[in-house]
Amino acid sequence: MKRARVAFNGAVYGAVVEESGLLRLNNGRTVKEEEVTWLPPVEPRTIFALGLNYADHAQELSFSAPKEPLVFFKGRNTLIGHRGETPRPPDATFMHYECELVVVIGKTTRKVKAEEAYEYVQGYTIANDYAIRDYLENYYRPNFRVKNRDDCTPIGPWLVDKADIDDPMNLTLRTYVNGKLVQEGNTKDMIFSIPALIEYLSSFMTLNAGDMILTGTPKGAVNVNVGDEVVAEIEKIGRLMNKIV
Structure with missing residues (x-):
């Protein structure tokens, strides 16, 4: 559903x-x-996000694939819903979208092994985690000004039950700007899979119902401008649209 x-x-x-x-x-x-x-289809608690979780995206940014998940936190202030508006800072020269599969945790999760991880998932949604690269100081410690800006992470439209997704590790992701396809990838190309991420995070901290894990984006970073309509699409989950203002 x-x-x-x-x-x-x-x-x-x-x-x-x-x-x-x-x-x-x-x-x-x-x-x-x-x-x-x-x-947002779920009232979020803790919001985790992954940096460089697709090797092709790491390569296009001239970085090696990480050996351990590069995880950072996002504030609730960053989230807006489907059809919302995302501001482009007036001094930005490179602002781009990031279509990402979001895993929503369904129950208390602590020290879970990868083979049991899906038992703790409620479902999936889509995020478009915009980045303003002008403000980035270090790819391995994402700057708060890059990833914690108000209204810079549209999410939704739907929470799709995990039972309706046969294999979340084989879903096509696409992004369109003004109707033109600009990004395409597949979740099978994640460096750290959903079960691996849940095992990693829950090994040292408790995850709770409503926690979200934004799992990273494939290559295809293109600058967006005021007035652009951006659609992030994931197979079997939906199409998330928003506008740059």
Whole structure:
């Protein structure tokens, strides 16, 4: 099942999509996609993000593939929903999208082995984790100004139950800017797989329901400008659209 969170007439609702394409709110009302404000599909707790988790992306940035996951935290202030607007800083010369598969943890997770990791997953969604490379000081210690800017990580539209994704490690990712395909990859090319990441993180800290793991992006970083419409798409999960302002 695909589930969303939206705001409508001053209240927050869960929502699912009907065959007609309308959204059915959890109060039974149906509305058009354009009538609601889309929210992150899960109210996040801890947000983890991976740097350089695709070898081709590391190569295009002239870095070697990491030997251990390069993990950093993101604040809740960074997240906005589907159809939201992301600001481009006026002094930025290189701002680019990053289409990423997001793993949502479903229950308390501590010292879990990789072979059991999927038992602790609730589902999956999409993030577009924009980066402003002008502010980057060190790829191995991502600068807060690069990855913790307000409204710079659209996420959604849907939380897709893990039971509906046969193999999350074989999903095609694509990004479109103004309708043009600019990025394409597959989750099978992750350096550290979803089970490996869950084992790694839970080996030294407790993960909780609602925690999110942004699993990195493949190559294809292209500058975006004010007015651009960007769509991050992942097979079987959906299409996440937002605009640069």
